[in-house]
Structure formats: C-alpha cells, structure tokens
Amino acid sequence: MSDNTLNTQQQSGAVQTTGHAWDSDLQEYNNPLPRWWLWCFYGTAIFSVLYWFFYPSWPVGNSWIKGFGTVSYTITDKATGKAQERESRWNTRALLLEDLGDAANDPQRKAMLAKVQTASYDQIIKDPKMMAFVRSVGKGLFGDNCAACHGSGGGGVAGLYPNLTDDDWLWGGGMDKIQETLVNGRKGFMPAFGAVLKPEQLDDVAEYVLTLSDEAKSSEASERGKAIFQGQVGGCYYCHGADAKGVQSQGAANLTDKIWAIANVPAQKTLQDKKAVLTAFITNGVNNTRIMPAWKDRLSPTDIKLLAVYVHQLGGAK
Amino acid sequence: MSEDSNPLYQKRIQIYPRSVKGRFRNLKTGLLALAYAVYFLLPWLRWERPNAPDQAVLYDLPGRHFYIFNLTIQVQDLFWLAGMLMIAAILLFFVTGLAGRVWCGYFCFQTLWTDLYMMIEHWVQGERPARMRLDKAPWNREKLIKKGMTYGLWLLAAFWTGLSFTLYWADAPTLVVDMLLGRAPHAAYFTTLFLTATTFVMAGLAREQVCTYMCPYARFQSAMFDHDTLIISYDERRGEGTQSRTKLGKGLKTRDERQTQGVGDCIDCGYCVQVCPVGIDIRNGLQYQCISCALCIDACDTIMDNLQWPRGLIRYTSEKALNGKKTQLLKPKTIGYGVILTAATAALIWSVVTRAPYNGTVEQIRQPLYTQLSDGGIRNSYEIKLNNKLTAPMTVGIRIEDLPGATLDMDGMERVVLEPQERLKLLARVQIPPVDAKDPESSGEHEKDEKDRNRRRTVTFIIEALEGITAKPIRQEVPFYVPDSD
Numbered sequence: 170m171s172d173n174t175l176n177t178q179q180q181s182g183a184v185q186t187t188g189h190a191w192d193s194d195l196q197e198y199n200n201p202l203p204r205w206w207l208w209c210f211y212g213t214a215i216f217s218v219l220y221w222f223f224y225p226s227w228p229v230g231n232s233w234i235k236g237f238g239t240v241s242y243t244i245t246d247k248a249t250g251k252a253q254e255r256e257s258r259w260n261t262r263a264l265l266l267e268d269l270g271d272a273a274n275d276p277q278r279k280a281m282l283a284k285v286q287t288a289s290y291d292q293i294i295k296d297p298k299m300m301a302f303v304r305s306v307g308k309g310l311f312g313d314n315c316a317a318c319h320g321s322g323g324g325g326v327a328g329l330y331p332n333l334t335d336d337d338w339l340w341g342g343g344m345d346k347i348q349e350t351l352v353n354g355r356k357g358f359m360p361a362f363g364a365v366l367k368p369e370q371l372d373d374v375a376e377y378v379l380t381l382s383d384e385a386k387s388s389e390a391s392e393r394g395k396a397i398f399q400g401q402v403g404g405c406y407y408c409h410g411a412d413a414k415g416v417q418s419q420g421a422a423n424l425t426d427k428i429w430a431i432a433n434v435p436a437q438k439t440l441q442d443k444k445a446v447l448t449a450f451i452t453n454g455v456n457n458t459r460i461m462p463a464w465k466d467r468l469s470p471t472d473i474k475l476l477a478v479y480v481h482q483l484g485g486a487k
Numbered sequence: 488m489s490e491d492s493n494p495l496y497q498k499r500i501q502i503y504p505r506s507v508k509g510r511f512r513n514l515k516t517g518l519l520a521l522a523y524a525v526y527f528l529l530p531w532l533r534w535e536r537p538n539a540p541d542q543a544v545l546y547d548l549p550g551r552h553f554y555i556f557n558l559t560i561q562v563q564d565l566f567w568l569a570g571m572l573m574i575a576a577i578l579l580f581f582v583t584g585l586a587g588r589v590w591c592g593y594f595c596f597q598t599l600w601t602d603l604y605m606m607i608e609h610w611v612q613g614e615r616p617a618r619m620r621l622d623k624a625p626w627n628r629e630k631l632i633k634k635g636m637t638y639g640l641w642l643l644a645a646f647w648t649g650l651s652f653t654l655y656w657a658d659a660p661t662l663v664v665d666m667l668l669g670r671a672p673h674a675a676y677f678t679t680l681f682l683t684a685t686t687f688v689m690a691g692l693a694r695e696q697v698c699t700y701m702c703p704y705a706r707f708q709s710a711m712f713d714h715d716t717l718i719i720s721y722d723e724r725r726g727e728g729t730q731s732r733t734k735l736g737k738g739l740k741t742r743d744e745r746q747t748q749g750v751g752d753c754i755d756c757g758y759c760v761q762v763c764p765v766g767i768d769i770r771n772g773l774q775y776q777c778i779s780c781a782l783c784i785d786a787c788d789t790i791m792d793n794l795q796w797p798r799g800l801i802r803y804t805s806e807k808a809l810n811g812k813k814t815q816l817l818k819p820k821t822i823g824y825g826v827i828l829t830a831a832t833a834a835l836i837w838s839v840v841t842r843a844p845y846n847g848t849v850e851q852i853r854q855p856l857y858t859q860l861s862d863g864g865i866r867n868s869y870e871i872k873l874n875n876k877l878t879a880p881m882t883v884g885i886r887i888e889d890l891p892g893a894t895l896d897m898d899g900m901e902r903v904v905l906e907p908q909e910r911l912k913l914l915a916r917v918q919i920p921p922v923d924a925k926d927p928e929s930s931g932e933h934e935k936d937e938k939d940r941n942r943r944r945t946v947t948f949i950i951e952a953l954e955g956i957t958a959k960p961i962r963q964e965v966p967f968y969v970p971d972s973d
Contacts, residue, residue, distance in 0.1 A: 297911055320854065324858075332855075335858050423861070
C-alpha cells in the first residue's frame with residue numbers, strides 16, 4: 170500500500186480503541202483528535218485571560234476588575250451647546266454614546282437640525298421632511314420634559330393639566346404663542362367667587378354658562394345669571410369677554426365651545442349635577458393650581474423651537 | 488493496546504497530491520475558472536442606475552440597500568435572503584441524495600481555493616516527488632527561494648480574495664483608492680486582512696483538515712446518502728478478482744493471464760492514492776473524508792487507457808449498481824425534495840417579480856385614542872409611513888374612504904413627492920362631525936358588543952402612486968374611535 174495513506178485505522182482495517190475495558194468486554198473507541206485542534210483549545214484559554222485584562226471581568230470585594238480598555242466619545246453640553254471629548258473605561262453605556270456619535274446617519278441628523286434652526290415656523294410646517302424630523306426629535310423632547318404632566322401623547326389630565334391635542338388654546342395655539350408659553354411659563358388665575366356672590370347667584374351664573382354651550386336651555390335663572398355675568402356684580406366679562414369666547418392674553422377660557430378643561434361637565438348626566446360641578450368651580454376659582462413652569466433656563470432655544478412646532482402639530486396645526 | 492501506541496492526539500501528515508489529467512480534472516478546472524471570473528470580476532462591473540450607485544452588485548449596508556443588477560433589495564425585502572438560503576439548503580439535500588457530495592467536489596470554496604494553491608505549489612516546486620524532496624532537504628538557497636515564492640504567491644492570491652470580497656460592500660474603484668490612501672473605513676481593512684489570513688491558512692496550510700475536522704456539512708451530507716446515491720467507488724469485484732490485486736509482474740501482464748490466475752484488474756500502482764487531495768485510499772470503500780472530487784477516476788482511467796483495458800475500475804456508481812442491481816433515480820426522497828425545491832423557487836421568483844414599487848402603512852396614534860374638538864367633532868390621528876423603492880422620484884396621493892362625514896387633514900401633504908428611495912413619515916388627522924347621542928336603552932347580553940361597536944369605527948386609507956407609475960393602490964383599514972357614550 171502507498172505511503173500516502175495516512176489513517177492508521179485504514180491500514181489496520183480495525184477500529185482503534187483506547188485500551189480501556191470495563192466488565193472485561195466493554196471498550197472505548199479512540200478517534201484521535203488532530204494535534205492542532207488541541208493547540209487551538211490552549212489558544213482560546215490564553216485569549217480568555219487576555220480578555221479579562223482588557224474588559225471588565227471578575228468581581229473583587231465590592232468592586233471588580235475594570236480592565237485596560239477605554240472608550241472615547243463626544244458629548245454635547247445641553248446648556249452651552251459645546252461638544253466635549255470624553256474618555257471612560259470600557260462600558261456599554263459609553264459604547265452607545267460612541268456609536269451614536271459615529272452613526273452613519275448622524276451627519277444627516279445634524280444637517281437637518283441646522284436647517285430647522287434657521288427655517289421660519291411657516292417654512293417648517295409646510296415641509297414634509299422637516300416635519301418628519303421635528304416629530305421624531307420632538308417626541309423625545311416632549312417625553313423627557315412635558316409628558317410628566319401632559320401625558321406621553323399630550324392628552325393632558327382632565328381638570329389638572331391641559332389637553333394639548335385639541336383645538337382649544339387658553340393662551341393661544343400659534344407657534345409663536347406656544348414658544349412664549351414655553352419660554353416664560355404661564356400662571357392660570359380666576360378669582361374665587363364664593364366670597365363675592367351669594368349661593369343662588371352662583372347657581373344662576375352656572376346655569377347661564379351652561380346655556381352658552383347648549384348644555385342647558387335658556388330659563389329665568391339663566392337670564393338672571395347673564396345679568397350677573399355681563400354686569401358689575403360678577404364682572405365675568407372682564408376676562409371671558411362679552412361674547413364669553415375667552416381672551417387668550419388673559420388665559421381666560423372660551424365658554425361657548427364643547428371643551429371643558431377643568432369642571433368636568435360633559436361627564437355629568439343631569440342638569441343638577443352639571444350645575445353642581447360648575448358652581449363648585451366658580452366658588453373656588455383657580456389660584457396657584459394651574460402653573461406652567463418657564464423652560465428658558467432648562468432647554469436650549471433650538472429645543473424650545475422644536476417643541477413649539479411639535480406641540481402645535483399635536484393640536485391640529487391650525 | 489496501550490495509550491502509547493494509540494495516542495489521543497494525532498500528528499498531521501503532510502499530503503503531496505500528484506497532478507493528473509483527465510475529463511474530471513478539465514471539468515474542475517473549467518468550473519474553477521468560471522467561479523473565479525465571477526467572484527473576482529463582478530465587483531468591477533458597472534451598471535448604470537439613475538439616482539443610485541452604478542455598481543452592478545453592491546451590498547450597501549449603511550444605505551440599507553442591496554443592488555443586484557436591476558433588482559434593488561430594501562430592508563423589508565430581506566426575507567428573500569431567507570428564501571434563498573432555504574432554497575440553497577433544499578438544493579443541497581436534493582443534489583446530495585441524487586449524486587453525492589457534488590458540492591464538496593466541484594463547487595465548495597475550500598475545494599476551489601485549495602485547488603488554486605496546489606496549482607501554485609505545483610508550478611513553483613514541481614511534481615509530488617520534487618515537493619517531498621524539497622521538504623526533506625535542509626534549508627538552502629533553492630529551498631528558500633522556492634518556498635518563499637510559493638508563500639508569496641499564496642499571500643497575493645489570499646489578499647486579492649479578501650479585497651474582492653470587501654469590494655462587494657462599497658463602490659469598488661473608490662474603495663481601492665481610499666484603501667491605498669489610508670482613508671478607507673477600518674471595517675474595510677479589517678475584512679480584507681481577516682479574509683487574507685483565513686484564505687492563506689485554510690487553503691494553504693489547513694486544506695483537508697477543514698473538510699475532515701471543521702466542516703459540519705461534510706459530516707451531515709452522508710446522512711442524505713442511500714443505496715442509489717451516486718458515489719465514487721472502486722469496483723472491488725473487478726479490481727481484486729478472487730485472489731486480490733497484484734502489481735504487473737511476470738506472467739501477470741495481460742488481463743487474460745491475470746483472470747486465469749484469479750487476479751483482479753487493479754495493478755496496485757497507487758496513482759489513485761497519490762492524486763487524492765484528502766489522502767485516502769478509495770479502494771478501502773466509501774469514507775467520510777472523501778470529498779468526491781473524482782480525481783482518482785481520472786488517475787485510474789489514465790492507467791487503464793495505457794494498458795488498453797476498459798475504463799471504470801474507479802467510477803461514479805451506486806451501492807446498488809456495484810451489487811449488480813439497477814440504480815433507481817426517481818426515489819420518493821428525490822421527488823419530494825424536487826417538489827419542495829420547485830415550489831420554493833417559484834414562490835421566491837413570484838415574490839420578486841410582483842414586488843411593489845413603493846409601500847405605505849398607516850398606524851393609529853393611540854395616545855390619546857381620540858380628541859374631542861371645540862365644535863364637538865371627534866378627531867383621530869394616524870402616522871403614515873411611506874417608502875419609495877424606486878431609484879426615481881414618485882408622487883404619492885393619500886385619501887380616505889368608508890367613514891361618513893369624515894375629512895382628512897394633512898396640512899397639505901395629502902400629495903407628496905418622494906425622492907428616489909426616500910422614506911417618509913407623515914401625520915394624518917381624520918375628523919368627523921359631532922357624534923349623535925347613543926341609544927341609552929340598548930341593553931341585554933349584546934350591551935358590551937353594542938358599546939364596542941359604537942366606540943370603534945373604521946376608516947380606510949388609500950395610498951396610491953400618481954403621475955406615470957402604475958401600481959396597485961394600497962388600501963388599509965384602520966380603527967377610528969369615538970368617546971364612550973356613558
């Protein structure tokens with residue numbers, strides 16, 4: 170047979186065994202592993218030791234082996250807008266920040282941000298690409314800063330925090346007005362009429378206000394209420410206007426539409442119940458309960474601009 | 488037996504395959520040339536595309552597009568790749584059941600590159616005895632030059648292999664220039680060098696060790712064999728006769744002489760063993776190391792031709808044929824794999840041919856579910872995702888149907904122009920006039936259903952390509968919620 174035949178198994182024609190025998194006839198086959206395979210195995214063992222020194226690995230007391238590996242990444246300071254180069258020990262959080270900076274679409278994102286920064290509100294709202302960008306960035310900003318009160322979708326909490334998705338704006342729904350609200354904050358106020366009006370007068374005013382949005386039919390009581398609303402006794406028209414459509418510079422609500430921001434009238438079934446919730450509200454007024462904080466020191470002008478557009482389109486962008 | 492005589496680890500014995508001429512060698516060389524022509528030249532083929540890269544085959548990972556001639560594959564079409572892999576697997580089962588390890592012998596890149604490396608080796612160092620002599624010789628000038636030249640050429644082939652692979656993932660001419668100027672991405676250098684190293688090690692040094700010890704396919708392909716599968720086999724009956732094989736000797740020169748003495752046709756020249764790239768003796772029967780390269784057939788046929796004896800002492804045959812029965816090609820297994828293979832291929836082709844030039848989906852924004860407006864109307868909002876799959880601009884129109892009184896408001900973006908391959912997210916608002924008061928008397932077991940029906944209505948969005956592009960409009964029905972009547 171030729172010398173090129175390698176396998177001893179083939180030469181002998183019999184199967185190799187390890188030579189171990191149990192119960193005198195049970196034998197173990199031997200299929201020798203290639204020697205290089207063994208060296209590869211030792212290689213992986215050595216590699217794993219090197220690995221410990223590069224990456225964080227073993228726990229030691231209350232700490233752990235930190236490893237020599239480092240990650241450097243760029244982080245932008247929110248207040249100053251300056252980019253800072255930082256280096257930290259290898260960890261997945263820093264790795265994520267590095268990846269975000271290196272991301273292939275990052276130049277596109279930066280270019281889009283620059284475009285939005287210089288564009289006017291009208292230009293932004295007419296451009297599908299800019300609007301798509303504002304919606305995706307705005308969603309994050311809104312979630313971080315606004316959602317705690319207004320809800321993740323801007324739906325608000327009835328009676329407490331305004332719903333930003335409807336078309337009723339206490340302080341104005343234009344983007345410039347929303348920007349103003351964001352920059353300086355707002356403080357809603359309505360006097361407590363419990364000290365000024367008698368209970369029957371409060372009742373009459375409530376009935377009149379309900380007729381404005383067709384929640385009640387006109388009656389003698391509502392006529393008396395109208396006189397108080399429009400006259401010097403109540404003086405409601407100072408803020409809500411003679412047509413009761415509200416005055417946005419005062420943050421006074423439009424009383425003629427179907428939206429009830431504070432007193433939950435639509436949920437009540439009977440006229441009596443509707444009047445009860447409304448009377449209670451007029452009695453106590455709004456004082457230090459409806460406060461929107463100022464964001465000028467917490468968010469950059471760009472973030473405020475992005476949020477103004479985002480909130481505007483939540484409300485229907487009209 | 489002791490552990491000393493049967494070690495647990497085996498030292499590798501170098502194989503020095505002898506070269507051979509013949510029809511299977513020619514077929515293998517032809518396939519090698521074809522495969523290399525495709526692999527090495529394809530990245531350089533240009534293919535004009537408006538608004539997209541001009542490389543015929545380009546896997547653009549950062550851009551999330553695969554370009555294959557006139558086909559552009561988007562991320563969401565990547566399931567075609569799963570289809571391709573399934574078809575490849577079934578094809579392997581089909582072919583292996585029918586004709587044995589054809590993939591290993593003729594097409595596997597381990598076989599192809601090992602073949603190339605052996606050709607280089609043969610060209611520089613000479614035939615098998617010369618190579619064996621050179622390896623045994625002390626290190627002198629001649630050995631240094633010959634070994635250095637072999638390794639140098641191997642390295643060059645390995646580098647070109649690694650580079651060619653990398654070129655499929657970026658614009659080839661630009662990437663080559665960038666790599667030369669040191670400004671290409673790290674991934675390009677790493678991929679090239681990694682594949683250079685693995686090609687050199689696998690095709691130059693490891694060779695048959697890959698097939699014997701590393702490759703899982705080599706092992707599980709034998710599970711697909713049956714008695715009708717084509718295998719490369721030594722015809723033991725003819726070769727051994729009744730008395731076994733013997734070399735040509737005195738009184739054993741002709742077939743007649745040998746047959747009268749009961750000696751077989753195998754003259755034990757060892758040529759079939761010397762040409763074997765995995766170093767086995769085919770005369771010992773079917774072995775798992777055998778990659779079915781068919782070079783032993785060429786070797787044996789050459790000898791038989793010289794002796795003017797009939798060919799086929801080693802040949803493609805089946806276990807059944809060797810036992811004098813008829814090989815059955817149309818087995819239930821083959822038919823089954825064939826049917827599945829045809830169905831899967833047809834499904835993939837159908838899916839690719841009928842692909843839409845664009846897609847669009849509508850998703851309701853569920854936070855808040857609905858918005859009550861100042862006039863009592865109800866509004867629901869939706870996010871529309873559009874994707875232009877073409878390498879040309881496209882105008883897309885959006886409208887709604889099936890919800891009485893509803894109006895669509897998209898701030899004038901009901902009609903948008905999508906740039907080539909652009910993806911865009913749009914906001915759509917649908918508004919209906921004040922909802923009528925519900926019948927408070929509805930009660931009984933249907934009350935809950937009734938309530939749900941009152942709350943949940945539906946609206947159909949129609950997204951269609953306009954201006955010259957003919958494609959089926961996309962219709963999607965989505966829920967529209969109104970407030971609870973209670």
